[in-house]
Amino acid sequence: MLIDEIKRLKKEKNAVILAHFYQNAEIQDVADFVGDSLALSRQAASTDADIIVFCGVYFMAETAKILSPEKKVLLPKKNSLCRMAAMISYDDLKEYKEDNPDRMIVTYVNTRADIKSLSDVIVTSSNAEKIVKNFPDKKIMYVPDKNLGLYLKSKLGFDIDVWPGFCYIHELLTINDVKKLRNKYPGALVLIHPEAPLQVLNEADFVGSTKQILDFATKSDAQEFIIGTDEGIIHALKKHNPDKKFHLLSSGLSCINMKRIYVQDVYDALAKEQHEITVPKDIALKARVALDRMMRLS
Ligand code: SF4
Missing domain, CATH: 3.40.50.10800 (NadA-like)
Structure with a gap:
């Protein structure tokens, strides 16, 4: 089975699979670590693996390469690009x-x-x-x-x-989306990512990153939530909170570039060590200074 082969290859090649919360559920399940950009950066900087298979979009894999220049960083689908x-x-x-x-x-x-x-x-x-x-x-x-x-x-x-x-995807959220869902699910708390427009954020009960939304919902006594970020996070929310209910704020909340990677792509990347990320040295060194400053201040 493909998953068993991935496990075998990971061990053989001393590889680690990192995945963002916006990835397809099957990718989150095959990953060694699932997180937001900050947590994934920390993982990339601290791992002792020789190969990082990064399931996310290009800038994330590139950031991992800058933080771990001696490691081989693979992006299973080269055309996974962030539009922003x-x-x-x-x-x-x-x-x-x-x-x-x-x-x-x-x-x-x-x-x-x-x-x-x-x-x-x-x-x-x-x-x-x-x-x-x-x-x-x-x-x-x-x-x-x-x-x-x-x-x-x-x-x-x-x-x-x-x-x-x-x-x-976040830009398309409207105050009307919030009103409609609040009417449909009275009592549910509205949690929205700060990439949404300010007027929409002003309608939220909580504004936070994917990890902060996950932590808030997990610690909250509330049982029902309306989620204003990519649908991929619903998988992690349900996994951590099987008895709570989650509704997506809008059906448009799905980043196609985050959904390009499938288990077969992870296997191919590992088996062939393909789609390696490279960053020119002069660019990487300057970018590293700004990234290290972030690590120190966060
Ligand atoms: S959801 Fe997609 S387009 Fe939006 S910021 Fe994330 S990767 Fe970029």
């Missing part, structure tokens, strides 16, 4: 920096390595607030997610400018 990460280019950010030398560049982890290399610090949705709080007197440019940037600005009241990028 494609909304900012190296040349545009470089030009912005030249025009605005007084702005600190705070960069969401959902970016390619060349963008990270131009950044002062990297953040994830789990640690963005905690990290930005360290810079109350700085003028900040938050890239590339305008929604998370505006959420931080409204919460902290700092001087934060935002890049006009967004996550296409």
